[in-house]
Amino acid sequence: MSEATVSRVFNDVGPMKEQTRLRVLQAAKALNYHPNAIAQSFARRRSGNLGVVLPYVPKVHIFSTYYFSEVLSGIGEQVKASGYDMLLKFRVPGEESDHSDIFRSQKVDACVILGATDTPSERAELKKLEDGGFPFCLINQHMSGERFHEVDADHEGGSYRAVRYLLDLGYRDIAFLSGSPEFSNSGDRLRGYMQAMREAGLLPADAKAPGDLPVHLYYEGNYSRTSGMKTASAMHPHLNRIEAVFASNDRMAIGLMQGLREYGHVPGRDYAIVGYDDSEAARVTDPPLTSVAVPFYEMGQLAAERVLRRVGGGNETDGASESFRLRLDTKLVVRQSCCILR
Amino acid sequence: MSEATVSRVFNDVGPMKEQTRLRVLQAAKALNYHPNAIAQSFARRRSGNLGVVLPYVPKVHIFSTYYFSEVLSGIGEQVKASGYDMLLKFRVPGEESDHSDIFRSQKVDACVILGATDTPSERAELKKLEDGGFPFCLINQHMSGERFHEVDADHEGGSYRAVRYLLDLGYRDIAFLSGSPEFSNSGDRLRGYMQAMREAGLLPADAKAPGDLPVHLYYEGNYSRTSGMKTASAMHPHLNRIEAVFASNDRMAIGLMQGLREYGHVPGRDYAIVGYDDSEAARVTDPPLTSVAVPFYEMGQLAAERVLRRVGGGNETDGASESFRLRLDTKLVVRQSCCILR
DNA sequence: AAAAATAATGTGCGCGCGTTCATTATTTCA
């Protein structure tokens, strides 16, 4: 019984006498032998880990945001199914080049990048990764002009439908609360909003930048509840000219509702509001928040699946034919935050 | 320039001519050399990973629960600070013995176990881990009789104070909605509840098991919102004899409120309710939910810190003197779900 | 200036596995 035989038994390769197989297994149990995963990784030159790069989010506990937690759940599910482990990499504020490291150090075979931002340095980083042939996938972020693997959702369409919904309800003065502009999907939402407003004749046909909007209709937060709450004071003086608000996520919508309530403005009575994400919180606010549902969980699954598929074969012809960008549908979930009776 | 010198430069060990150091660094850059983390792990026989064992939770996306997401955030923070990486291990329904594997396979140097349950097989597993000298720490679960490292919170005290708060408000008929009994902290909450009720003379002095409670005061869910909602129908017939409810977590409290609302019972008007966890959701319900705050984030940090400290030296005398169980304080956060005016 | 002490670098081995190739046992076919 040589060590090669043992290796073959545990990896189930090559022809093998059943009797030998059993003898090895039995001896392994008797000796309490367990293959050393590190040595395996070393010999195979493959770690068996999927890396997940998490952005640095100041103040907030990152797992506690609906978006990240759902995406991670989806990734986790897929990783489990593929027999991989999931290695979390927390980005630290200063460093830029940290994702290259986890690849070069071979600690992961592939990786999913969350919360990437469209800055020149990050684009450059990602390009280096691509040139190095490292399989990675962005979630919820599009880098225009690149052919990075990306899984995102149709935020433009989702926003368009949300605003159309408000318009169809008869509202005209609809304000938009944007999130941080460094994420491509913030721009998507803005575009959806503006298209709907243009189509309704509420904006000039050539309006496309935030600057083209009347100031009382455009607000900017950073996706945190606090930023939504702060927006209340900026919005307050204009409230007589605002009938409805479309907020770029539920957290900001909730913060805004809380903030405006302090000025005596009650959502669903004094103004209509639509959120985005369809998080759990949207179900329990007062009134329950109409919101745009995004299949974050599925996005995580898909991203993990697609990126892990590229690990094994790494077949180049296959990779080239495969579409590099997936965009999932969003859906408006109507609740009671918009039903002002007039 | 031998390879040993390179190793010394990258590990910053031994005396070293500054000039050589720079030459090595420069050459490394020129050759685009990066140390291979797997080979390092292999040679050092240390992975640099902290394992986190996640329970299998059917149906629910695990990261989306406040408890897990906060604990994970805390662990993540500490792991980052210690220069470790975080390896997530999802438990699969069938297998029992999976945590031993991640240790034996050497993929992690230490590990934090979430959602452990007090079953004979799991106790046995954990004992094996301890015998093997693997550093691990349980969070929010106490195994009585063992000296496992544990970080939990004073759920008994928290529950006691919550119920006392209701009693002080004048409520007498206070129902208890328990979570899954296989977690020690479910029992903790029950004990806190019963002690408060006994002290108020509302239960016999020898009442200690759920069976000793009047049936209309005891309900059992599984910490999910759905289970809270289902409880509503069981509670409904007894509502005339229930003034207040203490629920074992916010999710169940919220589900219960939603369920009871369908019977026309409005929380904060027709009955008082206190939740547990002080999750984000408690802030946005109608009415905002009074709840018991638990420092989950800090618990995660502490567990990671304590367990990683044991990796390096592994000093046995040190380990023996060190307390094996930490219990953090909880705090009642009063909101508006209990202010029935009479 | 030689000896001793110390600093700086090089040599060689082993960590535990997968893998290739050589070797031996077993079957098939003429």
Next chain:
DNA sequence: TGAAATAATGAACGCGCGCACATTATTTTT
């Protein structure tokens, strides 16, 4: 029954690093 084909196993090497020890440069001391 012997040769050829095939199945089953063993022997040896290398993955890339850390580390113990040997060796060589540089100081310090006498």
